[in-house]
Amino acid sequence: MTVKTRFAPSPTGFLHVGGARTALYSWLYARHQQGEFVLRIEDTDLERSTQEAIDAILEGMNWLGLSWDEGPYYQTKRFDRYNQLIDQLLEEGKAYKCYCSKERLEGLREQQMAAGEKPRYDGTCRHGSRDHADDAPHVIRFKNPTEGSVVFDDHVRGRIEFANDQLDDLIIRRTDGAPTYNFCVVVDDWDMEITHVVRGEDHINNTPRQINIYQALGAPVPEFAHVSMILGDDGAKLSKRHGAVSVMQYRDDGYLPQALLNYLVRLGWSHGDQEIFSLDEMISLFSLDAISKSASAFNTDKLLWLNQHYIKTLPAEEVAGHLEWHMHDQGIDFSRGPALAEVIGLYAERCNTLKELAAQSRYLYEDFSEFEAGAAKKHLRPVAAEPLALARTRLAELADWQPAAIHEVVNAVAAELELGMGKVGMPLRVAVTGIGQSPAIDGVMALLGKDKVLARIDMALAFIAERAQG
Missing domain, CATH: 1.10.8.70 (Glutamate-tRNA synthetase, class I, anticodon-binding domain 1)
Known part of the structure; x- marks a missing residue:
């Protein structure tokens, strides 16, 4: 059997961190099992789905490097297939037309809640609706079993059981003829031969309903792994107030995709005490059964540390x-x-x-025309003119424009004038960079090039002369 996983976002917004982690886990499991990874766009919510959101999801997946083997598939292009199977369930008596008005259903819900009961459809139309014309407005409901239980072994949470009498008859086609999410998902996973479904824990309540639909269609039931949510460092659900939640915002903020992937994989999965994982290591070590049940807290400082590690080591x-x-x-x-x-x-x-x-x-x-005020006030003083001028002369004579040779010149100038290195190095730093902080000045000057360095020292000397006159 070929393992097939899928990532199936709804295009109602950007690719967020939780979705990216789900995609990563699905992708890693498929790659670990030498299987296939499918991308599916679940765009049945016609009012909220946008092309902009689709583009953002694809951009995020591509930036992260989570390539897909099939897709992207779009649910809106598969309505004929869904409706064919809904009609089949109707003919087999596994679904039925429901003519209950919105007002009746709202009243029923209020009544049940007032009585402390779980709101659910009461099955009024389940056994026939002789009082209605066939073309009267109606929805199609799935005839959920009323006895027994739905049991499944979740890779993250273990054995989960739902009593069928606690599940109501789900609407699988709306009044306007559009099939609904829970039905479309089942048909897609069947048609696309998905073997393992990795998704957020918010879908656990959908799973027993979907399993009953799989069974009614005679379709194989995939295995499930429901991952916990990601929290902010304050324990609340991750949101915009915790910082970036869009994957592409992390790109914009200067993070490497390798760092974000390494961080996300550890938000709920571990391999001993190891913190740093190459992509190959993630693929070889990843297991659905090693995902933690506990919610994970997002720690931006940890992500920053990882990001610098990758900047240094890639x-x-x-x-x-x-x-x-x-x-x-x-x-x-x-x-x-x-x-x-x-x-x-x-x-x-x-x-x-x-x-x-x-x-x-x-x-x-x-090039810059002004020096940083604080740095210039401190380091481009008249006393700095002599070491700067001598450094300029020695640098102009230098044939080997490399960091080590430049470093020797700076040392020699300090020794000749009997000054500490800072008395030469700091005025040079401000002269050639315009600011008070930079990496090692010999390395900076080597990258800038000789002509540019000499021109900037000249500018600094002119600045000092003008300051001395003022």
Whole structure:
């Protein structure tokens, strides 16, 4: 048997963190079992589904690298198939027409709630509706069994049992002729030969209803794994107030997809005490049965730590591919200047995000006309003119424009003038970067290039001279 899993989002918004984790678990299980992963867009909610949301879901999946083997399938293109099977259930007496008005159903619900009962349809039309013309407005309800239980072994939660007399007769086709979610899901999973369904715990109550529909259709019942919700670090359900909840917002904020995937896989799954997982390790080690029942708390600090780890340890060329997006987003023209991979090598230890890295490296690609006020006040003082001027002379003579050689020049200038390294290095830093903080100044100058460094030192010397006169 080929294992087949699916991710089936509703296109009513972006791809959120919980959905991304569900997609990841489904994808990993399929890859672990050398099976297939299906992407299905459940767009039966015609009022709320949008093309913009579909595009956002596809963009998020592609950014995360969760490639699918089949799909994307769209439920709205399969209405004929659903309706064919609903008609079949009607003919077999496994479904029926219900003519109850909305007002009657609302009244029934209020009455049951007032009596402390669970609201559910009372089966008025279950045994026939002779008082109504065939073309009168109606819905189609599934005739749920009234005896026995639905039992299934969930990969996360173990044995789950629901008594059939606690389940009402589900509407499977609305008055307007549109089939409903719970029916479409069953038909899709059957037709697409899905063997394992990984989804959120909010679907547990749908599962017994769907199992009864599978059985009524004579379809095989897949295995289920219902994963717990993700909470914010305050214990409340994850929401916008906890920060980004859209997967693409994490891209915009400067996270690498590798870091987010590594973080998400650990939100409910573990392998010993291991924290860092390559994608190959995730695939080889992942198991549905190792998913925790407990809700997981989202910790942004942990994600930041992981993100910096990946910025530092992934091949610089790979990180550079993601950094390009941020350079474009911040309007930095990196076509002239050091290669992004070289910049990453210099800045990886200092930056938690690519957004930060792009902003901090701007001066490598753009000239500036003003120095940061605080840094200039502290370090571009008249006393700095002599070490800066001597450093400029020695740097101009330097043939080997490499960090080690530049470092030697700075050391030599400090020794010649009998100054501490900071008295030479800090004025140089402000001169060539315009700001008071940067990676090792010899590395920065090596990336900037000789001509640009000398021109910026000249600008700093002119600034100091003007300041001395003022």
